[in-house]
Amino acid sequence: MSKIRVYDLAKKLGKSNTEMVELLTGLGISIKSHMSSIDEGLVPMVEESLNKAQEEASRQEIEAISTYPTVAVKDGASVSDVAALAGEKAGSAVKALMMEGLMLPATTRADEKILQILGKTFKKNFVFASEAPAQAPTKEEPAPAGDAVETVEAEPVEAPAQQPREEAPKQVSHKKLKAKDKKKKGRQDGDGELQPRPPIITVMGHVDHGKTTLLDNIRKTHVTEKEAGGITQHIGASRVEYNGNTLVFLDTPGHEAFTSMRARGAQVTDIAVLVVAADDGIKPQTVEAINHAKAAGVPIVVAVNKIDKPEAKPERVRQQLSDYGLVPEEWGGDTIMVDVAAKKGLHVDDLLEMLLLVAEMQELKANPKAPPSGTVIEANLDKGKGPVATVIVQEGTLHRGDIIHTGSAWGKIRAMIDDKGRNVNEAGPSMPVEVLGLESVPQPGEKFTTLSSEREARELISQSEFERRETDQSKAKRLTLEELYEKMQTEEIPQLRIVLKTDVQGSLEAFHSSLMKMSTDAVSINIVHEGVGRISESDVMLASASNAIIVGFNVRPDSNAKKIAENEGVQIRLYQVIYDMLDDVKAAMEGMLAPELREHTLGQAEIREIFRVPKVGNIAGCRVTEGLIRRSAKVRLIRDGVVFWSGELSSLKHFKDDVREIKAGNECGLSFEKFQDFRVGDVVEAYEILKEKKSLD
Template identity: 55%
Template sequence: MKIRVYQLAKELGVPSKQLVEELKKLGVDIVSYQSTVDEETADLLRELLKAEPLQVAESGKESKVESTEEETVTAEAGKSEKELAPKRPPVVTVMGHVDHGKTTLLDAIRRTRVAEREVGGITQSIGASVVNYKGQKIVFIDTPGHEAFTEMRARGAMVTDIVVLVVAADEGVMPQTIEALNHAKAAGVAIIVALNKMDRPGANPDRVMNQLAAMGLIPESWGGDTIYVPVSAIKGEGIEDLLEAIILIADLLDLRGDPEAPLKAYVIESRLDKGKGPLATVVVREGTLRVGDFVVVGTTYGKIRAMFDDKGDPISSAGPSMPAEIMGIQDVPEAGTLVQRVDSLEEAERIAKSNSDLQRDKQQKTRKEFSLEEILSSSEEEKPVLNLILKADTAGSLEAVQNALLKLEKGEVDMNIIHAGVGAISDGDVILAEASKALIVGFNVRPVGKTNKLIEEKGIKVLTYRIIYDLVDDMANLLKGLVKPKEVEVVLGHAEVRRTFKVPRVGTVAGCYVTDGKIVRNGRVRVLRNGVIVAETSIGSLKRFKDDVREVVQGFECGVGLENFHDIKEGDILEVYTIQEEVA
């Protein structure tokens, strides 16, 4: 009979991490706390710990080993502030594909009826909630999606300790599952997989485990270190197993927070209430937030007049990991904003005004695009790391690009593909690139619509290609430390095809509306269909009514004829660009 290390640790009352170290000292070959040991080894550990108990330092508990006062003082002095701080509850974010049951799972955990009150199946803003399980607290944050999770990370607000990745066992891994997983990986947080909808006839957990194992989440039953928990949110089955897994991971992470430390809290949600005014839900990371505190919250400030817990009950304070809705600030802050305590309302107002001035100056200036040198220098390692986000038009193309890049020799720069997906370059890709200081590389795809504006606002570097050899050559040069491309592309404008006309001896002419910038006669042009490049050519003719013109600017209609391409359709986007040599 075998027993898992974490189960034995729980039985002996010692941290799993510490028991793993003791087993390794004994020469036992184990991978992690999920590994198993035989009954003989377990009995040996029981005898050893009975004869000489391990010292377990936990706040508020006496050591199992008696010691003199002098020894105790010496031991305490050798510990870091983090080790001396009390343990804090884990903060958990639930992520996954839109229809795989995230909110229903949270509903089952909280024993509320939130899911039934949703509008149109989209999660409404419900902030954070605290669950008490067997005397231990767990804080759950319900974000609208992985993009919101990463937007907060981009602003420096890392409040999540553990991500529960929800995957429907009957449908398996979906595109949003992959995106959520990559966002969680980029954040460097612990991941637990909840195999939901196990009550469905088509549930196939083995298929899901195979799919996710290929992405690096090796199940503990296969010798890996990822916990997979089968659940049925709708029936409430497996919920306790999931909570046990969260408590286990939290124990291994040894999460601690000092309630006496300087305050560090982050806004996770905010709203304007007609009766109470601006309200913000915050999660405390360090220190303690109290009623009466003077606070600066980004560009706003105030004195906290009241605080409420996750059930809406008034509270006087909130310590590490605890969520609270605060009332008394002047305006509604953005999610991810840092909350700081100051000595007076006057000081709070002065700092908030300074923050507001800095933000306005930043908005007035056109943000400089991240150079490749800046992307490479953002790594904390001695050897620069190039973080990549890859997007392609088809799964086959994506696989070909990934395989080609993985074969490249590493030079002065290491490469890390943090996300790879099929389809147009999206807002989510841009947000992830900003948070991870990554370069976006598109193969046969482009950003469309508002994503172009977001790229400009965030200053994200985007490279797109039609020929795989060009893509691979450029990436090879980057890995060798050659970070300056020879040519740069400048997008002049976009036009939407609203009607098409067949003209004898000419072909198809597109009736277009210029949505931004300008389009020019003889300019290079890409035809984008749902973000995928279907043709690259040039503008052969450009007319306003019946007149030939050199260019048409934003807000005007025009007729466009393309060179050697007539399969143009309504809804296509024409992206006009030029190539310029980069000045060294």
């Protein structure tokens, strides 16, 4: 019988891959994922089950809607108007439509389908005024008998002029997010003081692909015009209000800044936006950005920019991204991709809606009443202001006058300045502020906390400096090829992580192919990042964050990269002959294999007499009959051909002298670790466990 893929069946029946997998599993059909195949003979059963489920859901939905208060909506009303009638925000309505696969802005004119979706969401029976009954209840409580019930009508709001779209809005499936959304709504209110906080979003991508231009449009400012050559010169942090929600954006000058915070244990970013130009495609910095975001473990939302250009090929970009593990949702993957034109502002609202949706999935919360803490984003020494640090509050509320401590710096906050340049007295969760009043310049990526007194701050700084000196003196050489075996013992499947840099693309492809062929089921190779050109600071920070080594072929690290590698304990291996590199990597992989354990028998002795020594216990008087007995060996006691006890020796004596070993033909005295129940005639067998190094061959 012919087969059909689960994802093909899902497409045929208009279901998402996740929904189809759940349905098949519920029917008892054994599958692993949406890539599995099932017999086509099972399709009618699946369709019948699906139809029954839809009929039952429709019946329940109709019954539920009939109990909701009826609200009349005037013809021509927009989505935001309908939301206002229900006392809800326009953003909530847009989000509800997204959950049903409709990516529509709040200014869209409502139709029957939209009213049905919003009615189910807001628990209202929305009907157009022309179709409303003469008397329609609008309140939850029953209307008094005989009184006319007033219906509420929404005046149509003229939609603001919008730039023409080049294509219809994509109806990306987000139904697979509904289960988590329902789970969150059904939770008990047991989070105490935890409250929702704005998402912190990092914008990444290749140079000149439009990162800052996109932010410029979102923030309605002119950041690009102020910067030399239009290239971002520093980390900016800004808050953006959209549909009643707040988003915090970080614009990084390079991915090394992003990963340096990750390498120091500071997980600041909640979502990474990867900007890719539709007319340029995947570039080296794009790949680098993907690797950095994956190393940080944050969800990636792709903004395919410059779709307004004639040479734009967004589908080609999607295909390229799929090769790096970012498969679009519309292709059955998990990565949200939005086509935008940053300069014109085309589809930017769609991108913001997607970011809010991803943020809602993560259920980001913080306690504004907790002791304030957060992370230093950037810091510098200003001639007029002194040490200045840009920080993001992650927990609690930071106040002017608080004593702040970062590990390497401290101070009493004299002033706080927000992203709009205004002085503020407090900063809550996810709020970026510039802090003045520090005694010295802290390091980006350091965590900050507040203290009760300046004395406590000075003591902590002294302690931190002492610990830092101790760490520098005893910095572990964890990431050398020779010592990777011990480091990998805690991992289920040993993995050698490599950042690969070569002089030319041809060498890179040859090295990549050779290394990947060396992976086995016992130990694998993971190329965290690869590229052409010198070894940069970004490469070192990524290797540090990923616990990787750097392998270079005919390239050299620059001075800054070399210095950071020494500080971070990252090993850089440089080669000019490919076989030397392959031999070293093979040796490292073999060192990561768990050794094979083998027992080796040393010898035997027979107990011929038992001596009782006061305060010591029983001593076995023995004669070595075979091989030798070694003090450090493991022993087993054999009685009548059966192993009676196994353990270790506590002493080995020749007459009254302690000795390391006794050979065959000699007599000795043995005492055993925590064991006294031996008899004359018992045989003592000495053995040792040998570790034999495994080979990949």
